[in-house]
Amino acid sequence: MANPPHGGVLKDLLARDAPRHDELEKESETLPAIVLTERQLCDLELILNGGFSPLEGFMSEEDYNGVVENLRLKNGALFSMPICLDISPKFVEALKLKAGGRVTLRDFRDDRNLAILTIADIYKPDKKKEAQEVFGGDPEHPAIKFLMNQTHELYIGGKIEAVNRLNHYDYVALRYTPAELRTHFDKLGWAKVVAFQTRNPMHRAHRELTVRAARDRQANVLIHPVVGLTKPGDIDHFTRVRVYEALMPRYPNGMAILGLLGLAMRMGGPREAIWHAIIRKNHGATHFIVGRDHAGPGKNSKGVDFYGPYEAQEAIEKYRSELGIEVVEFQQMTYLPDADEYQPKNTVPEGVKTLDISGTELRRRLKVGAPIPEWFSYPEVVKVLRESNPPRYKQGFTIFLTGLWNSGKDAIARALQVTLNQQGGRSVSLLLGETVRSELSAELGFTREDRDKNIARIAFVAGELTKAGAAVIAAPIAPFAAAREEARHTVEKYGSFFLIHVATSLEYAEKTDKRGIYKKAKEGAIKNFTGVDDPYEKPTDADLVVDLEKQTVRSIVHEIILMLESQGFLEAAT
Numbered sequence: 001m002a003n004p005p006h007g008g009v010l011k012d013l014l015a016r017d018a019p020r021h022d023e024l025e026k027e028s029e030t031l032p033a034i035v036l037t038e039r040q041l042c043d044l045e046l047i048l049n050g051g052f053s054p055l056e057g058f059m060s061e062e063d064y065n066g067v068v069e070n071l072r073l074k075n076g077a078l079f080s081m082p083i084c085l086d087i088s089p090k091f092v093e094a095l096k097l098k099a100g101g102r103v104t105l106r107d108f109r110d111d112r113n114l115a116i117l118t119i120a121d122i123y124k125p126d127k128k129k130e131a132q133e134v135f136g137g138d139p140e141h142p143a144i145k146f147l148m149n150q151t152h153e154l155y156i157g158g159k160i161e162a163v164n165r166l167n168h169y170d171y172v173a174l175r176y177t178p179a180e181l182r183t184h185f186d187k188l189g190w191a192k193v194v195a196f197q198t199r200n201p202m203h204r205a206h207r208e209l210t211v212r213a214a215r216d217r218q219a220n221v222l223i224h225p226v227v228g229l230t231k232p233g234d235i236d237h238f239t240r241v242r243v244y245e246a247l248m249p250r251y252p253n254g255m256a257i258l259g260l261l262g263l264a265m266r267m268g269g270p271r272e273a274i275w276h277a278i279i280r281k282n283h284g285a286t287h288f289i290v291g292r293d294h295a296g297p298g299k300n301s302k303g304v305d306f307y308g309p310y311e312a313q314e315a316i317e318k319y320r321s322e323l324g325i326e327v328v329e330f331q332q333m334t335y336l337p338d339a340d341e342y343q344p345k346n347t348v349p350e351g352v353k354t355l356d357i358s359g360t361e362l363r364r365r366l367k368v369g370a371p372i373p374e375w376f377s378y379p380e381v382v383k384v385l386r387e388s389n390p391p392r393y394k395q396g397f398t399i400f401l402t403g404l405w406n407s408g409k410d411a412i413a414r415a416l417q418v419t420l421n422q423q424g425g426r427s428v429s430l431l432l433g434e435t436v437r438s439e440l441s442a443e444l445g446f447t448r449e450d451r452d453k454n455i456a457r458i459a460f461v462a463g464e465l466t467k468a469g470a471a472v473i474a475a476p477i478a479p480f481a482a483a484r485e486e487a488r489h490t491v492e493k494y495g496s497f498f499l500i501h502v503a504t505s506l507e508y509a510e511k512t513d514k515r516g517i518y519k520k521a522k523e524g525a526i527k528n529f530t531g532v533d534d535p536y537e538k539p540t541d542a543d544l545v546v547d548l549e550k551q552t553v554r555s556i557v558h559e560i561i562l563m564l565e566s567q568g569f570l571e572a573a574t
């Protein structure tokens with residue numbers, strides 16, 4: 001039998017309310033609705049499926065205060081994390097929400113009604129106290145930043161009736177509800193299950209650690225990674241799940257299974273560790289691995305750790321007797337090259353050689369395509385990570401040429417396009433000013449506002465193409481520094497951006513104008529013409545400055561190619 005849930009009864013609201021589904025669905029259509037955010041959706045899913053048992057809804061004021069102050073619900077049960085539905089006073093007023101009323105909770109992704117909440121109370125939390133008591137009070141803590149900047153002023157508490165489960169479209173088969181996992185453990189005949197929480201890719205050390213935990217306790221293993229919300233900047237869950245799937249065959253057959261948990265983490269260290277243990281208990285695990293700095297957000301900007309390395313383990317220890325899940329303390333594993341094995345760091349005798357690769361070093365190696373040794377990770381895991389972190393020579397980039405009309409930027413752009421096509425390896429997209437103006441921005445004129453919009457559209461397209469691995473060459477006039485900076489910012493979310501100022505002088509651009517455009521502009525036939533009666537703000541942040549009066553198109557293209565090559569974009573690593 002799987003471990004009994006927290007509080008004794010699995011609060012599987014979906015199963016409980018299934019017989020009343022049609023009636024509840026009908027009612028949900030008639031009620032005012034709150035459209036849930038991504039984080040609220042994650043919380044709701046775990047309330048609906050019993051992952052947060054004994055909760056049956058979002059916390060009312062008494063439960064909330066009890067949890068913040070003493071880690072206890074009103075009924076005395078241990079619970080360490082406030083699970084609250086925040087709402088703005090304006091919204092409460094607009095929908096005339098009040099205690100006793102009923103409100104539908106809706107999914108923002110597909111507008112489906114998921115639940116009905118019967119309002120117990122609407123209250124103003126003491127956010128300062130919550131920040132201090134729950135997360136430790138450092139204003140740089142991500143959960144405190146979220147609480148202060150993104151969480152609305154009021155919380156709305158009340159019990160929930162389930163209408164529909166959340167729809168997922170990724171890794172659906174691996175997302176087990178607590179009830180499903182419990183059934184699965186029973187079917188497999190697993191009496192003892194060690195759960196392993198992670199928000200990172202797993203390597204050989206993690207495999208050794210979990211196997212060791214299983215061996216010590218004569219248990220099986222549940223790899224239970226978080227795929228809801230983790231720390232900003234973490235490796236995306238798509239990559240991670242492919243990593244876990246690649247790793248699973250490395251466990252002895254029948255020893256371990258993989259299940260995904262749609263939790264929104266708070267990075268709350270000690271409080272979060274207790275919460276994680278309760279969630280795993282609800283999913284049927286009997287043992288839970290708690291590591292060094294478990295669910296901690298690392299260091300603040302002054303380099304100070306938000307939590308002590310063993311604070312989480314100490315917090316758990318304090319509640320050990322009532323947790324109902326045995327905590328297995330994580331010993332950091334280290335590699336002993338002479339023995340070709342992993343050992344807990346604290347058991348390695350002095351003088352014995354050990355090897356480690358830090359997360360930062362791993363990211364560096366992935367970025368530059370440097371080797372990752374087999375003692376550290378399995379080739380199939382590294383392959384997945386490399387696919388998601390291709391080396392520079394496989395990454396997309398944007399070359400953004402800015403300059404006056406007839407500065408030569410279009411000629412350079414076209415010559416660069418064919419040069420890169422000749423090189424091969426990437427598709428090359430050319431976004432000339434005139435093409436964009438006719439295909440994307442036909443309705444725009446040449447006011448500053450319209451020009452800014454035009455550049456923002458180019459940046460959006462360039463960003464998407466860069467993300468997809470293309471070489472993008474954009475060549476608008478882009479006379480304003482702020483818009484160029486914004487474009488850099490947009491593209492750099494996905495790849496590299498090079499600003500090239502084609503600094504050919506106005507005199508030269510005018511002298512070589514075979515179409516008589518400058519003449520027309522000077523005569524007033526074209527208004528707001530850049531360089532004539534509209535400004536051009538010279539870039540101060542260009543990655544390269546070129547000038548067609550002093551250089552040929554060929555030499556400029558060569559300069560750009562050399563710049564790309566020097567940064568690893570053109571040469572395949574050996």
Ligand SMILES: Nc1ncnc2c1ncn2[C@@H]1O[C@H](COP(=O)(O)OS(=O)(=O)O)[C@@H](OP(=O)(O)O)[C@H]1O
Nearest residue numbers: 433434437446451454476477478479527528529530
């Ligand atoms: N007032 C004014 N100022 C500047 N340019 C003008 C203006 N009116 C029209 N054109 C023609 O529009 C083309 C330049 O547009 P861009 O998209 O590169 O400009 S911007 O980056 O949005 O500022 C460029 O067209 P092409 O020669 O076809 O490239 C200009 O000739």
